[in-house]
Amino acid sequence: MTTYRDRNEAGRVLADRLTALIGEPDVVVLGLVRGGVPVAQVVAERLGAPLDVLVVRKLGMPWAPEVAFGALGPAGVRVLNDVVAGQLSSADMADVQRREQAELDRREQLYRAGRGPLELTGRTAVIVDDGLATGATARAAVAVARQLGARRVLVAVPVGAQDAYETLSGEADQVICAQRPEAFTAVGAYYDDFHEVSDDEVTEALAASA
Incomplete structure (x- = not known):
């Protein structure tokens, strides 16, 4: 190693x-x-x-943020680990997602500074x-x-x-x-x-x- x-x-x-x-x-x-x-x-x-x-923002468990139950990306993309996410209530999940979405939006605005993404x-x-x-x-x-x-x-x-x-x-x-x-x-x-x-x-x- x-x-x-x-x-x-x-x-x-x-x-x-x-x-x-x-x-x-x-x-x-x-x-x-x-x-x-x-x-x-x-x-x-x-x-x-x-x-x-x-x-892309990792969605961490409220009591263990380093453990991801999913992630968010631009363009409304959300990926969930159903096994881990199943341990959360809908309210807890929504709270984490709101917080991470706000940070994702902040970073997009900061890094792009008005630029659009590269054409893929x-x-x-x-x-x-x-x-x-x-x-x-x-x-x-x-x-x-x-x-x-x-x-x-x-x-x-x-x-x-x-x-x-x-x-x-x-x-x-x-x-x-x-x-x-x-x-x-x-x-x-x-x-x-x-x-x-x-x-x-x-x-x-x-x-x-x-």
């Missing part, structure tokens, strides 16, 4: 797995906000592809995150990309849990995961530097790639 120094190094390792896409004219790299954006920036530069972001119709969308734990966020991102008309949807991550990888493989056209540790714990355990990515880092990455 390899530990990445930071998200930039993880992006370089991941980009090495995606070299078959270099030169394809219809590829767009979509970083999952916020932690996936620095990884996606490195991948986009290596592939010579445009970079954009997908704002007929294109290959490469969705990049810094890791795959439950897979709920990535599943929402796949649904968003398909709803926006992507012809092919790939998910690329430096590290991920085997069960999440298998579930996601049934929904994305391809999942590229550089590492799938047998005893997966948490994404941050596989990075020396796993600081919380700021809004400024996201907007700077988008500006640099414009």
Whole structure:
């Protein structure tokens, strides 16, 4: 099991797995906000592809926010883990969704600054995150990309849990995961530097790639 120094190094390792896409004219790299954006920036530069972001919010259990019962994305997309969500009342679920929808809307407005999303119709969308734990966020991102008309949807991550990888493989056209540790714990355990990515880092990455 390899530990990445930071998200930039993880992006370089991941980009090495995606070299078959270099030169394809219809590829767009979509970083999952916020932690996936620095990884996606490195991948986009290596592939010579445009970079954009997908704002997707995990829906966490009220008493254990790190445990996801689903996720929200733009364009009204919602993905639920029915087994986990079944532990919640309708009122609790609605409360979490209202809060996360408000944050999703705030980030969309901040990061886009009036820009519309990149045109995905007929294109290959490469969705990049810094890791795959439950897979709920990535599943929402796949649904968003398909709803926006992507012809092919790939998910690329430096590290991920085997069960999440298998579930996601049934929904994305391809999942590229550089590492799938047998005893997966948490994404941050596989990075020396796993600081919380700021809004400024996201907007700077988008500006640099414009």
